[in-house]
Amino acid sequence: MSIATEREIAARAKRPIRFGVLRQMVDRRSDYLYVLPALIVMMIVIAYPIYYTIELSFFNTPSNLQMKDKVFIGLDNYARILTSRSFREVTMNTFIWTVASTFFAFLLGLGAALSLHREFLGRGVLRAVLLIPYVVSAVAASYVWKWLYHSDFGVIGALAVQFGFTDRPINFIDNIHTVLPSLIVVNIWKEFSFAMIMLMAGLQTVPDQLLRAAQVDGANAWQRFWHVTFPHLKGVSMVTVLLLMVANFNAFIIPWIMTSGGPAGASDIWITQIYTIAFGRQRYGLASAYSVILFIVMMTLGYFYVRALTRGDDTRVK
Amino acid sequence: MSMVSTAPSRRRRVKIDPWRWVGRIFLLFLLTFTVLPMLWMVLTSIKSQFAAMQYPPQWWPAEPTLQNYAKLLDPNGSTGQEFLRYFWNSFYVSMVTTILGVIVAVPAAYAFSRFTFPGRTFLFFSVLLRNMFPSVVFLMPLFLLMRWMGLVNTHGSLILTYLTFGLPLSIWLLKGFFDNIPIQLEQAARIDGATRFQAFFFIVMPLSTPGIIATSIFSFIGAWNEYVYAYTFLSKQDSMTLPVGIQRFFTEFATDWPGLMAATFLMSVPVVVLFLVLQKYFVRALTEGAVKH
């Protein structure tokens, strides 16, 4: 605006200076009242524990949990974890557990979302039924599947015999080779419908006109999916995969209740390992160091999570 | 002309969409995968212990019985007393968590949606980042903290923990709902003589009821199903919530599978009913934020 430049200069000289972050914060102190309750609760339950975990990770803590007797040992806890043989095995298990659960849950969810996208009789009921495993507690799911996998009276083993796959019941979770896949199946059962519901919502954002245009242009069903539907699902898919990964990485209940990491550590993942070290062996310092390592991995994932969640959100800030 | 027009229509009638059939078969598979475990849980729960422990299994209970349920729900028997105690504890903890969660999250979410104050972005990300951290990481320091505050074995420890860990999601969900309420409504109310708080309370709150319901279901189900903290913080029988309680209770008689199945069934009923009744809100809460409308 080149108009009224003289006046602009005059105005600038006259303008009262009432700025600076502090001034702004004082001006808007009542706005903070809205956030204050949340802030206080979170400071106690989140900020303090994070600080304390980091602190403890540099100490050797006594097993009676009298923290005043803790001994500073620098990075020893970290060194011990990173050099131990079990760390590699547990990391491998964690990796398999997280990636396989995420991958298959997403795949089943995607298939379900695509199949359910078209309107048909009973679609709503079907969607609700498929979501039930996601809603019920993981504790309940673990017990039910533990019973299904039972080495003598488990229904899955019995069915396998019935249909002639084996001649005797299978020992799913007491076998170091089958235990991890068996747990992953439970996990997928529990969470695939989360991916389904997210992707169904994502599918609704695919413009019908575009699909029709593609059809007119001669694209077949697969081409329509690949060139129109799938690109529209990218954003949702990314968020879904990230959320699933975070949830799986943090999953504790299923492996803990079903096997507690056994047999012989074959289903031990980071989380169960940390729990055992802390509450089984009462070695808080070591467990804290383990937690910090986990933390760092999570922060990396978290960075992408926040990026995915807030994409396009900046426009709303004003 | 007529030749040309009949040919494609005949072809259309013969042609079936293979993808539709792939979809149907796939859904049938998923339905079986989802339902069979639940079905077997129910079938087992109405068998006697003897009938459950047979090989090959009784596919259908020969003598169905409700005795397992009767035992769990009998307020005079010791089993029933304990089970009902756990049930009440779970209900109490979940309910208080939900109510407090709404009270704390609503103003915070409103602030995030409406105000631009310094540090807002930072606060917001710290709220979101909480979602990333595994509960086990917080377990040890929180356990020590609760012990220091004398909250171990109290429901207060659980409520405080659930409240905090539910907050980020609640705030995020509610913010989405507040964002959809035009700011002019509040401005109009303030000009009409309302204070900022009155504008919020009389105008915005009633309009965000669906958001509050959605958030509440989420907190309730989350609290009801929570295991790790309850397992760590509670060691006294009479303060335990269901997920911990039934575990403790049944590992002593590790072989009572029908009883365990009946208990898991009863434990799942409240959340499943809640979910089925308020499905619309639940689904909305689940997808809000991740999918921009």
Add this chain to the structure above:
Amino acid sequence: MAQVVLKEIVKQYGSLYAVNNVSLTVEDGEFVALVGPSGCGKTTTLNLVAGLLPMTGGDVLIGDRNVTDLDPKDRDIAMVFQNYALYPNKTVYKNLAFPLQMRKLSKAEIDTKVMDAAKVLDIVHLLQRKPRELSGGQQQRVALGRALVRDPQVFLMDEPLSNLDAKLRVQMRTELKRFHQDLKATVIYVTHDQLEAVTMADKMAVMSGGFLQQYDSPKNVFEHPVNMFVASFVGSPAMSLIPLEAINTGGKIALSSSEGWQLPLSEANSKKAQTASTSKIVLGARHSTLQLHKSKESNSVPGRVYTVEPTGDVTFVQVFLGGATVIVSLDPSVDVKSDQEVWIEFDQERLHLFDGETEMALTDP
């Protein structure tokens, strides 16, 4: 009703000035329109008067009270919003009653006032409906009613007609004007549509880039725009602006175009042109002051017809002339065609001269 005074008000967002040192006085009972293109700061100004935004600097006086630090609720104002901002969960009756409830009036008083307002606006039959069951025009009336029941000192209106369709807008425009005349209300009215401002307002405040450009009666703004922005913003079709070069031809000034022709200025206009800070002068003319000739006449300059737009009553002809486009209005009976050679004659009494550097209007020295 009361007078409203804005004293050097400033609103700053970071380094951006949304409202920059605006001062103006709205007399008691006056209808003032704030006009300008989107982003010019007019709505922000209105929100500052309402108290919906904190001010960076300056004062707002309503009546004889300084309301700068008062909450909106204490300023005794009413506001009508562009999207009406009707409370969607309340019936029309409750929408109208809300401002009165907030002021703790008795039930009987509320009922009387709501019914009175509803009668005035002819919405009695809608009182039990929810806003979403109303048409745009009805919602508009309810929004007006909610402002009316309160009997405030000042009415603030933020583009209240822009969500209506064209026909309804014209109708509501006359109703609003009538409403203002009957109530003798002080009204500050924000619009981006200069036509609304010209037709309804006693005075218009033209804003651009956060600055108040001109504040005067529509007639004066139309006839004596202070700068090129106001000249081109007010009036439809817009004033034609032709950038030319001033040359001195023995005491008198002539304007010379890059196409070679010269337009000698009258004595009065020459004096104005001499006050310019530069030789670059922009010539402005409204379509109705121009005459189109099909053959060369004295005092006319050559151009070529670009388009011909018949609107029924008049025909607008766009003419390429001196490197700019000039709009001329013609009687529909005159027959011109695209690409035709024409000659344009300027009315020396009614043409405008602007300084090519400062873009300000050149006035008598």
